[in-house]
Amino acid sequence: MSSEEVNQIGKIASGLLMYEFDYLSEESRPFELQLISGSLSGRMGELNILLNQSFSFTGDDGNPFPRLQKEESDILELLYLRDYNTKQAQKLLRGVYDVGTSDSIADSPTPWIELSEGDTTIKRSPNSNGSSAANRITMSKDFKSLSQEAREKIEQLVYAYNMYGAEPRQVIADDCCDSCHCAGEENETPKQQNPATPPPSQGSGPSQGSGPIQGSGPAAENAEEEIDDEIVSDI
Numbered sequence: 001m002s003s004e005e006v007n008q009i010g011k012i013a014s015g016l017l018m019y020e021f022d023y024l025s026e027e028s029r030p031f032e033l034q035l036i037s038g039s040l041s042g043r044m045g046e047l048n049i050l051l052n053q054s055f056s057f058t059g060d061d062g063n064p065f066p067r068l069q070k071e072e073s074d075i076l077e078l079l080y081l082r083d084y085n086t087k088q089a090q091k092l093l094r095g096v097y098d099v100g101t102s103d104s105i106a107d108s109p110t111p112w113i114e115l116s117e118g119d120t121t122i123k124r125s126p127n128s129n130g131s132s133a134a135n136r137i138t139m140s141k142d143f144k145s146l147s148q149e150a151r152e153k154i155e156q157l158v159y160a161y162n163m164y165g166a167e168p169r170q171v172i173a174d175d176c177c178d179s180c181h182c183a184g185e186e187n188e189t190p191k192q193q194n195p196a197t198p199p200p201s202q203g204s205g206p207s208q209g210s211g212p213i214q215g216s217g218p219a220a221e222n223a224e225e226e227i228d229d230e231i232v233s234d235i
Contacts, residue, residue, distance in 0.1 A: 007062035012073055013037040016080065036080065037062075043079045047072065050158045075157050082150035089143035092136045105133065 006014070013036040017029060024032055044055055044064060051072065058065045068076065095101040116122075 008064060008067060009040050009062055010037055012068075012077060013040055016077055020081065039080055039083070040076055043076060043083075046079060047076050050075065050154075051161055071157070071161055075154060075161070078150050078154045078157070082147050082154065085143045085147035085150065089140045089147065092140040092143065096133045096136050105136070 010033075013033055016036055017024070017033050021032060041057070041062070044057070047053070048055055053072075055064045055066065055068065055072075057063070091101060095104045098104055
């Protein structure tokens with residue numbers, strides 16, 4: 001299958017297989033690739049819940065709609081690694097006591113710890129046997145720790161995505177008013193402007209008959225006195 005025919009989920013699964021599970025043999029890679037692809041597709045619903053998105057599969061090609069961006073693909077990969085490590089931890093722990101689990105050691109004879117013959121004694125550490133119950137329990141704890149690390153990383157990325165990376169699909173007037181305190185003025189019809197003030201009527205204002213009455217004031221009184229003096233002199 002050419003790279004053009006591989007859908008986006010298949011490409012993400014191929015990246016996980018190449019960089020996270022590069023230790024797998026060539027014979028097991030095709031089977032593991034199918035497991036990873038199916039697991040990624042099954043976690044699309046959880047991705048929608050975490051990121052407040054609505055990714056879906058609308059066709060038979062296996063491509064999500066809309067296409068996942070780099071940030072969303074990284075979170076989806078971490079979801080797979082979280083669950084994979086949890087599954088491995090459960091498998092190892094259950095294999096200690098459940099005979100129905102693959103590679104179970106429940107029915108296996110207990111490995112020897114100490115051999116003695118005459119004056120010679122040979123002791124072996126309980127952890128020297130890789131398939132011992134003690135080793136399996138230790139490895140189960142290690143896988144659990146890896147799962148917890150992935151979980152913490154997911155929480156950090158989801159928080160950053162929802163806080164800074166998500167773009168709003170639409171703007172609601174009430175949310176806008178709560179944030180900018182515009183009281184909905186931007187969504188209302190522009191207010192009608194006040195009518196222009198009419199020009200002042202004739203005769204009003206400082207230049208049209210306002211101010212002191214004509215003929216009043218000190219200058220007018222002096223003129224009246226001069227006129228009186230002239231009348232008296234004529235008499």
